[in-house]
């Protein structure tokens with residue numbers, strides 16, 4: 001339906017207005033969101049469902065919503081009340097200035113991973129690498145945010161991404177198609193995978209919560225995000241980091257770079273795994289001052 005027809009329909013309906021809906025949204029979700037979070041979220045959902053951007057939402061704030069739109073918007077409130085992440089309801093999220101499809105099969109990419117990518121981009125730009133044909137390996141790709149942001153910045157690189165979840169790889173491929181970027185996605189269990197190929201850069205944000213830490217994780221995370229993305233398969237929270245250290249010896253080229261996102265509680269122990277085989281290995285804090293990344297040069 002054209003926007004002009006929609007506007008006419010809005011005038012003829014006797015439903016909640018946009019402004020009434022936004023107030024209702026704020027009150028109904030006051031235990032979960034602050035007023036400013038509620039204002040931000042209600043505006044995103046009104047735009048998604050009615051097609052009206054923030055200017056038109058203000059312009060037509062006193063017009064009644066279409067019955068169908070009102071129903072969908074009230075349904076959003078019910079879904080949010082169950083603690084479902086808003087990105088899953090929207091089906092998409094913004095990350096590093098790009099839009100990505102997400103669903104219950106992938107981790108919703110976190111702001112710390114944007115920091116990791118900023119670090120990678122800066123280090124690669126300041127390096128002596130010839131980015132043409134630079135070979136990059138990304139372990140545990142999820143929605144594909146890491147390879148896709150890198151490919152967008154360094155189009156001539158060859159990027160391989162591995163994940164054990166076929167459903168996550170479907171989302172990653174959909175994102176690659178949407179952005180028209182070419183990534184080699186491989187399905188496999190990295191912990192039992194022979195890379196058999198050398199890389200210039202290895203990057204990973206693997207599952208890093210030990211099964212013994214499970215109780216500390218919020219219900220909204222545990223209930224809606226894939227367990228395989230969050231938790232190490234054993235009580236050893238460093239199992240992926242040990243395999244990455246072993247593989248780096250064999251499959252990371254001399255002078256190659258390693259970038260890892262890590263469990264903030266295990267900074268020194270994680271760094272220790274890379275001290276011997278790297279000429280340089282450092283622990284880097286995130287913007288909240290937590291030990292969050294490892295950068296190594298072989």
Ligand SMILES: C[S@@+](CC[C@H](N)C(=O)[O-])C[C@H]1O[C@@H](n2cnc3c(N)ncnc32)[C@H](O)[C@@H]1O
Pocket residue numbers: 106107108109110113139140141142143144145146162163164165168188189190191205206207208228229230
């Ligand atoms: C913490 S998520 C990171 C997702 C994405 N890279 C990001 O930063 O948003 C970890 C990813 O590792 C994948 N994964 C878990 N176990 C794996 C395994 N044994 N082999 C390969 N990938 C695995 C999960 O499916 C998940 O997509």
